[in-house]
Ligand SMILES: [Zn+2]
């Protein structure tokens with residue numbers, strides 16, 4: 001499955017009766033057109049260049065709303081700032097423990113043996129898989 005583009009996502013939201021202001025559209029566009037997984041601050045810095053009156057609160061509100069609508073995903077990392085993901089396909093991540101870079105990789109094809117979550121009373125709606133390590137750049141700096 002191909003990740004849906006900004007235009008496709010916008011059309012889908014419109015069909016669902018969701019209207020986005022130009023500022024909110026810009027936030028969605030930034031996320032749909034990058035392969036990086038930016039933090040809210042990083043998104044703010046980009047969007048501010050076009051909308052100088054934009055507040056950080058607008059960015060947070062918009063990210064929250066887009067996440068609720070299923071248009072983007074939030075990746076939280078404990079105490080660190082959350083990162084946001086415009087890739088709506090099932091995929092896994094490579095996370096560099098040194099520089100914090102997050103890279104998309106295809107979800108594993110081997111069958112994953114899922115524990116019996118129903119026995120624990122859980123209804124699982126999604127899962128998140130991340131491989132931690134060092135990116136190629138950080139590896140050369142360590143050795
Ligand atoms: Zn790195």
Ligand SMILES: [Zn+2]
Nearest residue numbers: 085087093104
């Ligand atoms: Zn991703």
